[in-house]
Amino acid sequence: MVTASVLDLEEPAADWGRAPTRRELHENFDAWLDTLEEAVTEKSLSLDALARKVLAQRQELTSMVTEALVQQRHRQALDQKTAPCPQCGRLLPARALVPRTVETLVGEVSFERPYFYCLGCKRGLYPLDEDLELSERRKQWDIQEAGAKLAAEVPFETAQELFSELTGLSLSGHTTHEVVEELGQGLGVLDVSPTAKEIAQRVSNLTEGKKQPSIMVLAIDGAYVPTRPARARGPGKGRKRHRARRARWQGEWKEAKGFRFYLVDKERIVHVLSWHQIQKDDQVGEALRQVKEAGLIPEEQVRLCVIGDGAKWIWKQAKEMFPSAAQVLDYYHLSERLHKVALAQFYNDPLKQREWVEATKARLFYGYLEWVLLDLEGMKPRDGEAAEEILKLQSYLKENQGRVKYGALRRKGYPIGSGGIESAHKFISHVRLKRSGAWWYVEQANEMLALRCAKYNGTFERVFELYRQWAIRGREALPL
Numbered sequence: 230m231v232t233a234s235v236l237d238l239e240e241p242a243a244d245w246g247r248a249p250t251r252r253e254l255h256e257n258f259d260a261w262l263d264t265l266e267e268a269v270t271e272k273s274l275s276l277d278a279l280a281r282k283v284l285a286q287r288q289e290l291t292s293m294v295t296e297a298l299v300q301q302r303h304r305q306a307l308d309q310k311t312a313p314c315p316q317c318g319r320l321l322p323a324r325a326l327v328p329r330t331v332e333t334l335v336g337e338v339s340f341e342r343p344y345f346y347c348l349g350c351k352r353g354l355y356p357l358d359e360d361l362e363l364s365e366r367r368k369q370w371d372i373q374e375a376g377a378k379l380a381a382e383v384p385f386e387t388a389q390e391l392f393s394e395l396t397g398l399s400l401s402g403h404t405t406h407e408v409v410e411e412l413g414q415g416l417g418v419l420d421v422s423p424t425a426k427e428i429a430q431r432v433s434n435l436t437e438g439k440k441q442p443s444i445m446v447l448a449i450d451g452a453y454v455p456t457r458p459a460r461a462r463g464p465g466k467g468r469k470r471h472r473a474r475r476a477r478w479q480g481e482w483k484e485a486k487g488f489r490f491y492l493v494d495k496e497r498i499v500h501v502l503s504w505h506q507i508q509k510d511d512q513v514g515e516a517l518r519q520v521k522e523a524g525l526i527p528e529e530q531v532r533l534c535v536i537g538d539g540a541k542w543i544w545k546q547a548k549e550m551f552p553s554a555a556q557v558l559d560y561y562h563l564s565e566r567l568h569k570v571a572l573a574q575f576y577n578d579p580l581k582q583r584e585w586v587e588a589t590k591a592r593l594f595y596g597y598l599e600w601v602l603l604d605l606e607g608m609k610p611r612d613g614e615a616a617e618e619i620l621k622l623q624s625y626l627k628e629n630q631g632r633v634k635y636g637a638l639r640r641k642g643y644p645i646g647s648g649g650i651e652s653a654h655k656f657i658s659h660v661r662l663k664r665s666g667a668w669w670y671v672e673q674a675n676e677m678l679a680l681r682c683a684k685y686n687g688t689f690e691r692v693f694e695l696y697r698q699w700a701i702r703g704r705e706a707l708p709l
Contacts, residue, residue: 250301257293261286284397288336295338299361306357307342314347315354321345327355331363334371334396362701368404374693376405377412381680381689384664412696413676418504418516421683421692425525428501432530435492435499444493444642445501445531447551448650449543451486452658454507457668480668485678486513489653490526493644502686503653505678507671510542517550528553534643536650538562539625544632558632559647563625564590570622573615574608594635602626657681 269282300307310323323343330339342357364370375396379388385402392400423431436443461478487505491498502525504516520526526533533554537543539562547556567589571582592600605623610616626633635645661681662674669677683689 250297254294254297257297258290261290261293264289288397292336292338295333295335296340299338299340303357303360306360307340309343309356312343312345312354312356314345314350314352316350316352317347319347319349321347329355329358330367331369332367332372332398333369334375334398336398362697364697364700366404368400370693370697372398372400373404373408374690376400377408377680377693378684378689380405380409381661381677381684383661384667409680410673410676411700412693413679416676416679416683416692418519419523420695421504421679421686421688422502422520422523422525423686423688425523425527427687428525429527429530431499431501432492432527435494436530441642442530442532444534444644445526446491446493446498446534446536446644446649447488447547447554448491448536448647448653449486449488449513449546450537450647450650450654451484452505452654453482454485454658454662454674455668456481456483456507456671456674459670461668462670483507483671485654485658485662485674486510487650487653487657487678488513488517489650491649492531493642498649500685503657503682505653505657505682506675507678508675510546514542514546514549517546521550526551532641532643536644536647538647539629541628555638555641555643556632557638557643557645558629560635560645561647563593563633566622566625570605570615570618573618574611576611593633596634596636598626598630598633653685657685 265283265286268286269279271278274282311320312323313319314321323345325344326341327344328339328341330337332338340357342355344353344355346353362370364373366373368376376388376392379391382388383391385405388405389400389402392398432443432445457480458478485505485507486509487503489503490501492501493499502520504520506512506516508516528551533551534557535543535547535551535554536557536559537547538559544556547554564586567586568582571586575581575585589601589604592598602623605619605626608619610619638645658678658681661677662669680689680692683692
């Protein structure tokens with residue numbers, strides 16, 4: 230025989246404030262509807278016009294709902310009479326209620342909360358602010374994150390305009406600057422990288438159903454970005470409210486060096502991890518070492534390949550970090566050198582230039598490097614410039630002779646060009662940093678590059694959450 234359950238018809242104690250809150254919301258919603266009806270008195274309005282009217286009024290509604298939820302969910306903190314001092318533990322009495330208004334993506338939210346102050350420690354606190362995990366700024370975390378995302382894509386002024394147009398809210402360029410600088414400050418390669426589990430999942434998704442492991446490429450290269458010296462800081466000279474004199478500093482193009490890991494799927498590439506900074510060779514190597522030691526790259530599950538130009542530091546880092554990886558000299562960098570030799574040697578004969586370059590490429594592709602070296606040794610230089618270019622190419626090929634077996638590499642499925650890292654330079658560095666008239670301080674350029682890497686690595690939200698938690702944990706007690 231089944232025992233019947235006893236139903237308790239009383240409202241749960243946890244929802245003691247639910248009914249009054251709902252009644253208040255219904256009353257406020259009716260008032261909001263009245264306001265909306267007054268705004269749409271025209272008899273025939275298009276859907277677009279109606280949507281704009283509702284959008285203009287929606288913040289009043291969403292703000293009202295949010296304030297009611299704060300009142301309901303945080304009643305204890307709102308009515309709190311005493312609180313222990315976080316430093317000495319002394320029980321502090323509540324002082325007068327202090328009003329505060331903050332801005333979120335749903336509009337302004339206002340409330341009054343008790344304030345506590347310890348005379349001995351000279352520290353004050355607002356328990357409700359801690360419960361709500363508020364930012365010390367008026368603009369709250371959701372606005373800050375949205376603004377930072379926009380600023381990572383477009384100039385700050387454009388981000389400010391887009392934010393206003395898309396949300397109906399205001400966000401100053403100054404606040405966006407501050408948030409971006411704080412968010413990007415001190416970020417390292419592991420902060421913006423996907424986890425080992427996430428990378429392994431991407432590899433698994435691509436390898437599923439295939440007989441051979443997927444090819445993962447590590448491409449290393451640099452691209453130049455415009456920078457300004459530290460002495461350019463500070464206000465420009467000139468009378469107040471008058472145009473200042475032209476800046477007396479000279480900009481400098483510095484190389485943002487970095488690397489990109491990506492998977493090859495026939496003619497498509499799948500992004501895995503990028504890291505770009507204005508940095509020295511050894512710093513690139515250190516970042517690679519961190520990636521390797523963190524176990525982010527599943528070397529046993531992929532066929533790893535390293536692509537780079539002839540820079541010695543690239544191959545030194547690759548050999549130290551991934552000694553078993555296939556090494557490929559970028560085909561297009563080599564082609565540029567071949568054209569330089571052809572232009573210097575066959576200056577007045579474009580047809581001869583083209584024939585020699587194509588023949589040399591074919592020999593290299595089919596593995597006849599010795600033939601190319603013999604051809605260069607037997608070549609009689611037209612002049613000193615041609616002799617210099619021929620010697621440079623000979624040295625270049627000898628140093629990279631194990632990396633130019635293009636035919637064999639292609640048959641195994643390996644790419645032979647550096648298009649993957651070149652495209653990373655464009656969508657991570659160039660799109661944001663190389664804009665007309667833009668000159669960056671090195672530290673700010675690196676902060677922006679770190680955020681751009683986080684965005685394309687799929688870790689921007691995680692980076693912002695770490696920043697949010699850091700800001701909350703580091704909150705200092707407020708003075709009276």
